Amino acid sequence: MILAHTSEQLKEALSAGRNKGLKIGFVPTMGALHQGHVSLIDKARKTTDVVVVSVFVNPTQFNNPEDLQNYPRTVDADVMICKTSGCDVLFMPDESEIYPDGFQHSIVELSLGNLGKVMEAAYRPGHFEGVVSVVYRLFSIVQPDVAFFGEKDYQQLLIVTELAKKYFPKTTIQPVDTVRLPDGLALSSRNLRLDEQSRNQASQIYKGFLKVREFLCDNHSWSQESCFKIFENYLHARAPLLKIEYFLIADQRDLSIASPTTPKEELRAFAAVYANNIRLIDNLKLF
Ligand code: PAF
Numbered sequence: 001m002i003l004a005h006t007s008e009q010l011k012e013a014l015s016a017g018r019n020k021g022l023k024i025g026f027v028p029t030m031g032a033l034h035q036g037h038v039s040l041i042d043k044a045r046k047t048t049d050v051v052v053v054s055v056f057v058n059p060t061q062f063n064n065p066e067d068l069q070n071y072p073r074t075v076d077a078d079v080m081i082c083k084t085s086g087c088d089v090l091f092m093p094d095e096s097e098i099y100p101d102g103f104q105h106s107i108v109e110l111s112l113g114n115l116g117k118v119m120e121a122a123y124r125p126g127h128f129e130g131v132v133s134v135v136y137r138l139f140s141i142v143q144p145d146v147a148f149f150g151e152k153d154y155q156q157l158l159i160v161t162e163l164a165k166k167y168f169p170k171t172t173i174q175p176v177d178t179v180r181l182p183d184g185l186a187l188s189s190r191n192l193r194l195d196e197q198s199r200n201q202a203s204q205i206y207k208g209f210l211k212v213r214e215f216l217c218d219n220h221s222w223s224q225e226s227c228f229k230i231f232e233n234y235l236h237a238r239a240p241l242l243k244i245e246y247f248l249i250a251d252q253r254d255l256s257i258a259s260p261t262t263p264k265e266e267l268r269a270f271a272a273v274y275a276n277n278i279r280l281i282d283n284l285k286l287f
Pocket of ligand 1: 056135
C-alpha cells in the first residue's frame with residue numbers, strides 16, 4: 001500500500017494505473033475506520049482496479065467546534081485497516097493540502113433545493129457546505145471513476161450524487177448498504193464515544209424503525225404524526241436516555257415529506273437522536 005500525503009504524491013501513485021486505463025475506486029473517510037468503511041473498501045476492491053482511501057477529518061463540516069475536537073482519531077489503526085482490507089493508496093492530506101487558501105470553502109455552487117433544507121441541513125447549518133467543498137476538492141485530486149458512499153449518511157449520498165452530476169460527470173457514485181451490529185446498531189465512528197448504557201440503548205433506534213414499518217404495513221392511511229408517536233413511545237419505554245432530534249418518513253428520491261400517496265418502495269425512515277451528548281443518525285428503507 002502506498003501512503004500519500006500530498007496531491008502530487010497521490011497523482012504520482014495513480015499515474016501508471018490511470019495511463020493503463022485502470023478503473024480508480026475511491027472511498028473518502030474521516031478515519032476512525034470500522035466495518036462500515038471496510039464494506040465500502042470491499043465493494044471498491046470487487047468493482048474497480050485501484051482502490052484509494054482518504055482519511056481527512058474535515059473541519060468545515062463540523063458546525064459544532066466541540067464535536068470536531070472530540071471526533072475520534074485513530075490514525076495507526078486506520079493505516080492497519082487499510083493495509084489489511086485491500087486499499088492500494090491511502091491519502092492522508094493535511095489541512096493546507098485540502099484548503100490551500102484557508103477555509104474559504106463556500107466556492108462550490110450547487111443548488112440543492114429540498115435536499116439542502118431538510119433534516120441534517122436544517123439541524124446542522126453549514127454542514128453540507130463543508131461536505132460539498134471537501135468532496136469537490138478530493139474528487140478534483142483523485143479523479144475517481146467510481147466513489148463509494150454509505151447509505152447511513154443518506155442525505156450526504158444524495159447531495160454528493162448531485163455534486164458529481166454537475167462537476168464530475170465521469171465519476172459514478174455508488175451507494176453501499178449500512179452495516180449493522182447484530183442488535184441493529186448502525187456502525188458509526190461516533191459509536192466509539194458512547195458509554196455502555198447509551199450504546200445498548202442506541203440499538204433501539206433500528207428497532208423503533210422496524211416498529212414503524214410494522215405499523216405502516218397494517219395502516220394504509222398513516223400520518224407523519226402517528227409514525228412519530230410510535231417511534232417516540234417505543235424509544236421512551238426502552239431507551240429513556242435517547243432524545244429524538246427529528247424523526248420522519250421521507251420519499252427517498254428527494255427527501256420530501258412522504259404521505260400515504262408516496263409509492264411504498266420509496267419510503268425511508270430517518271432519525272437523529274442524542275444519546276447523552278452524542279448525536280447519532282440512522283435511516284431505513286421501509287419496503
Ligand atoms: O462521510 C464522511 O465520512 C464524510 O462526510 C466525508 C464524505 C468523508 C467528507 O468529509
